[in-house]
Amino acid sequence: MNPGLKKRFGNAERLRELGLLLFILVLGAVIQVRNPAFLRVSNLMSLFTNTSILAILAVGMMMVLLTRGIDLSIGATIAFTGMVTAMTVARFPQMPPALAIAQGTAIGTVIGMIIGVLVAKFDVLPIIATLGMMNIVRGMTFVVSGGRWVSSHQMPNSFKAIATGRTFGLNNLIVIAIAVYIVAFYFMNHTRTGRRIYAVGSNPSAAEVSGIPRRRLIFLVYTIMGGLAGLAGVLWVARFASAQGDTAMGYELQVIAACILGGVSILGGVGKISGLILGTILFGILANALPLVDVSPFWQLGIQGVTVLVAVMANAMVLRNTERSALRRRAI
């Protein structure tokens, strides 16, 4: 490789992002060739609408992963907040949609705070704490609803309009996702707290020694994740116009997968909003465009799993190579 090119792409992070972009383009081209309907505006819009809930969740999950944590409970949180909100609007049809969103977000935040206390205060392993909470919250969803569904005709139109209405010519879900990303971009890159989250993830003890309130930040991260999951729960129910006990089962895996495709390291401290956008778009294509090219929906789980595994392994290989070449350079 010539030195100029090396300098420009020397940053492994940038190289990874470029590779991801290239992969998205290639995948898009392949799908476009197989099915010309793919790149139509209407199809792209529905793809983005379907992906926006995933994208919102991915922001929270990135923060959790940055602190070396993981949250497996968000699928259950989505179901629970969605169910409670749907039951509320079914009971009080006059309720303004903004209030419904606020209610769902608040419930999610409380669930996130419980996990935050367990992880930050009691040092429970994140995977254990969230696995336990996943069961509890999922069970609560069934208990609260008595196993019944809240279906489309029980929800007022104003509530369903959250997911069908448009703002600035874009579907509301896309607008909300964009808003979340703008706030998250500012928060992660330009506020002290955001930068401290990175610091806690890349070296917890160094962060603590330099006076960063590590535990409080970990608590904050799970709280934000819970709040976003609550928001996503309301949006989910509004979008699919039905709330069931098994809503979003296993969705946490897809969110984690999207984060990892976007270059967020599960070992903490590494991950950017820009990568996250690419990761969620790639994941959105995998989840939404495969049926367009006649890939059976039963292949989806396997394809997603393989993509994640290949992404993390490729990442590890690239990292090994850069480290090795750095060592070699030092030796000379």
Next chain:
Amino acid sequence: MEDTRAPEIAISAQRQWSWKEFFFQWEWLLVVVLLIVVGANTWLSPYFLSLNTFIRTPATFLDKSFIVFPMMMVIILGKIDVSVGSTVALSAVVMATSYNAGVPMPIAMLICLLVGTTCGAINGVLIAKFKELSFVIVTISTMMIYRGIAFIILENRASGGFPGWYAFLGWGEVAGIPFMMLAFIAVAVIFGLLLHRTSFGRVVFGMGNNATACRYSGVDTDRVTMTVFTLAGFMAAVTALFLTSRMGSTRPNVAMGYELEVIAMVVLGGVSTNGGMGRIAGPILAIFIVGFLSFGMGLANLQAPVVLVVIGLLLIVSVLALRVRFTVKKKKPVV
């Protein structure tokens, strides 16, 4: 001089036996909890308290207990394997499909074990050879892949129609004792010996405490990691054999959430998620606590979701309780 030092070390390495130490053990707490659960069940149903119940009821929940033992080793290593439920599904689906494709049942059962072992081995190799990847992400992605393959094979159909003798595995009895119970006892003894009486077991505990030190003392740590994860896959296939036999047929979505129940049993059994700690008696007691608890909640007409909540609570509470115990003990020098 050397003569006096050597026996001193030998004595200090031997744990001082005391009544207080003996009764201040996690396992006694579990025994008390188990008695409470049994008491509550007796109170719920007058028919509960009989020898018959204790011999036959366990067959309703013992299928997943086979994974508890290797999972215990995985957690002692300081790792976690969340792919076991998917491994159960994949091995069961492959077995059913190959049987229905004309493979004789005994060979299909061997294939089942082979598939599970391979799944476990893949986990083990990935975790041992790619140290940059955390066990969490490896097992999460294989969790998706294994179940994904099961879905690709069977889509949303069920597969069954096994020969009559195959039901013996899950329903059969030898001298009035369910075959599953006997298999469980055999597996428990084997794993107890493996963990507490062999050098392999000592190495597993050692790696949980300090993997680097183990490697520098000449232990092939990669091979131990791979062996433990392969064992987890193999035992998941054993579970698949018993589960399928009990249900009579299989689907790609069987054994969903088994990983959680198994991990909950191990943690409730006093195995620290920090690794390096635990005794076989704890998880065995935990299997029966969770099992009889779910059975009792069935007696009380509580729906399955309530059982979910209780198991989740149990997991979190036992982790918290273990932590409290650990901090209490830390004040004394730990051998």
